[in-house]
Amino acid sequence: NHIIVCGYGRNGKQAVQKLLDYKKDFIIVEQDQQVIDDCGLDQVNFIRGNANEDEVLIKAGIEKSSTLITALPEDADNLFIVLSARQLNKDLKIISRATEDTSYKKLKLAGADNVILPDTIGGQHMASLIVSPDLIEFWDQLSYGGSEGVNLEQVSFEQMFDEQRECSILDLNMRQKTGCTIIGYKSPDGEYIVNPDPSQKLTQGSKIIVVGNTDQIQQLQRAYRINTEVT
Amino acid sequence: NHIIVCGYGRNGKQAVQKLLDYKKDFIIVEQDQQVIDDCGLDQVNFIRGNANEDEVLIKAGIEKSSTLITALPEDADNLFIVLSARQLNKDLKIISRATEDTSYKKLKLAGADNVILPDTIGGQHMASLIVSPDLIEFWDQLSYGGSEGVNLEQVSFEQMFDEQRECSILDLNMRQKTGCTIIGYKSPDGEYIVNPDPSQKLTQGSKIIVVGNTDQIQQLQRAYRINTEVT
Ligand SMILES: [Ca+2]
Ligand SMILES: [Ca+2]
Numbered sequence: 001n002h003i004i005v006c007g008y009g010r011n012g013k014q015a016v017q018k019l020l021d022y023k024k025d026f027i028i029v030e031q032d033q034q035v036i037d038d039c040g041l042d043q044v045n046f047i048r049g050n051a052n053e054d055e056v057l058i059k060a061g062i063e064k065s066s067t068l069i070t071a072l073p074e075d076a077d078n079l080f081i082v083l084s085a086r087q088l089n090k091d092l093k094i095i096s097r098a099t100e101d102t103s104y105k106k107l108k109l110a111g112a113d114n115v116i117l118p119d120t121i122g123g124q125h126m127a128s129l130i131v132s133p134d135l136i137e138f139w140d141q142l143s144y145g146g147s148e149g150v151n152l153e154q155v156s157f158e159q160m161f162d163e164q165r166e167c168s169i170l171d172l173n174m175r176q177k178t179g180c181t182i183i184g185y186k187s188p189d190g191e192y193i194v195n196p197d198p199s200q201k202l203t204q205g206s207k208i209i210v211v212g213n214t215d216q217i218q219q220l221q222r223a224y225r226i227n228t229e230v231t
Numbered sequence: 232n233h234i235i236v237c238g239y240g241r242n243g244k245q246a247v248q249k250l251l252d253y254k255k256d257f258i259i260v261e262q263d264q265q266v267i268d269d270c271g272l273d274q275v276n277f278i279r280g281n282a283n284e285d286e287v288l289i290k291a292g293i294e295k296s297s298t299l300i301t302a303l304p305e306d307a308d309n310l311f312i313v314l315s316a317r318q319l320n321k322d323l324k325i326i327s328r329a330t331e332d333t334s335y336k337k338l339k340l341a342g343a344d345n346v347i348l349p350d351t352i353g354g355q356h357m358a359s360l361i362v363s364p365d366l367i368e369f370w371d372q373l374s375y376g377g378s379e380g381v382n383l384e385q386v387s388f389e390q391m392f393d394e395q396r397e398c399s400i401l402d403l404n405m406r407q408k409t410g411c412t413i414i415g416y417k418s419p420d421g422e423y424i425v426n427p428d429p430s431q432k433l434t435q436g437s438k439i440i441v442v443g444n445t446d447q448i449q450q451l452q453r454a455y456r457i458n459t460e461v462t
Contacts (some may be wrong), residue, residue: 001443002254003361009350010331010332010348010351010354011350011353011354011357012348012354013354014350014351014353014354014358014461015354015355015357015358016354017354017356018355018359019355019361019362020360021301022358022362024361024362025247035307044270059286059370067361069311069357069358070358071354072365084250087361093361095357095360095361097353097357099241101241101284105352114357114360116353116356116357116360117240118349118350118353119240119242119349120241120245120356120357121349121352121353122242122245122328122347122348122349122352122353123241123242123243123244123245123246123247123248123249123302124245124246124249124348125247125352126246126300126302126326126328126345126347127245127246127248127249127300128246128249128254128300129248129345129347130234130250130255130300130324130326131249131250131253131255132383132385134385134417134440135384135385135437136381137332137423138415138417138440139370139438141423142425145368151425151426154363154365154366179426180412180426181412181415181426183346183412183442184369192368192369193411193444194373194382194443194444195410195411195443195444195447202326206374209366209369211310211367211425211426212424212425212426213412213424213425213426216426223297228308
């Protein structure tokens with residue numbers, strides 16, 4: 001149930017840093033021994049080899065892994081790995097890097113669940129610094145998914161209610177109970193509602209997205225026994 | 232008071248697309264005539280030349296421009312342009328792309344206000360898809376800074392109050408007046424408070440960040456006569 005990261009370049013390195021922060025279990029597939037020697041990470045986190053080869057992916061435990069990130073510089077290599085990985089594990093979550101816009105569709109067709117174009121995200125980010133600087137600055141300093149100083153959290157219906165009765169957002173009494181503010185609702189079929197109405201019904205399989213300061217989020221995590229998966 | 236974009240590669244292209252969406256006034260400096268011919272944009276948006284040369288930046292109107300984005304593939308070129316641009320215009324907002332982590336500090340020293348590392352952002356985004364998929368999905372579908380379907384907006388004290396008296400967030404009666412929810416406060420000296428308390432005082436130079444659905448944000452924009460700078 002671990003994560004496989006193919007390629008420890010700039011992109012893969014940054015992904016790994018975040019996985020380390022959140023104490024996720026991962027293994028890196030990297031071809032270059034020099035990169036492995038220089039990285040400062042534990043050697044057990046590495047398999048030296050070419051992720052283009054099925055036996056290397058199998059050695060990395062692809063058949064029982066949950067997620068694969070492929071972050072090689074060449075789109076053709078990522079495409080090959082996505083295709084191989086999908087054949088070896090149907091249930092795998094596959095996230096691929098791409099350089100060219102035109103590779104997006106190909107990688108999706110090959111079986112990637114998410115395709116990340118760094119230059120596209122970077123360009124949007126640059127323009128956003130012009131059109132909405134305060135909003136970008138505000139978002140950039142929000143923290144989520146980690147153990148400390150978290151400002152955003154997701155809470156599932158199942159975490160909020162032991163019993164299975166329906167209930168509305170108003171009934172949660174969230175602000176008074178935790179100080180947090182509800183800013184989103186995700187329906188059981190994956191639709192998002194931004195700034196949901198207090199009368200919004202909560203049903204099994206739904207989630208809410210909340211914002212708060214560090215203390216408020218901690219209070220929320222305690223109140224709903226949210227497992228932050230961090231010790 | 233326009234924007235200069237140096238380099239129309241993947242990065243620059245994406246930034247330009249966003250500037251077009253928001254009807255911003257810009258000019259692109261690009262060396263490669265083929266890129267200019269193939270881009271499908273109006274020729275008036277281009278200056279053909281090397282942004283490394285002061286006279287090209289001057290021709291692009293750097294002395295009366297508000298912002299410069301430099302998005303060339305080589306960090307050394309971006310560094311050169313940042314340094315030249317800062318010398319030509321002290322008040323310019325300068326945003327630079329960088330490939331290597333180690334260039335970040337150099338570009339800042341040379342005079343860049345913001346440095347964007349696409350691979351770093353891309354890597355973080357990839358890992359975020361694992362550690363907090365719902366939060367990333369929620370944020371990615373929030374829209375801001377444009378004309379349609381906006382979910383986030385910033386409102387300044389000056390937009391909220393004609394008179395200069397102090398007032399608290401509670402006094403705004405935001406939820407009842409517009410349906411929007413206040414999720415952030417920016418103090419006059421640039422500090423952010425996430426999920427501010429209703430008792431938070433609003434003073435001259437401060438701002439609030441609000442979230443809402445499309446209708447609610449429109450109501451907010453009407454209520455506070457927010458100029459979205461889009462026709
Ligand atoms: Ca969490
Ligand atoms: Ca706006």
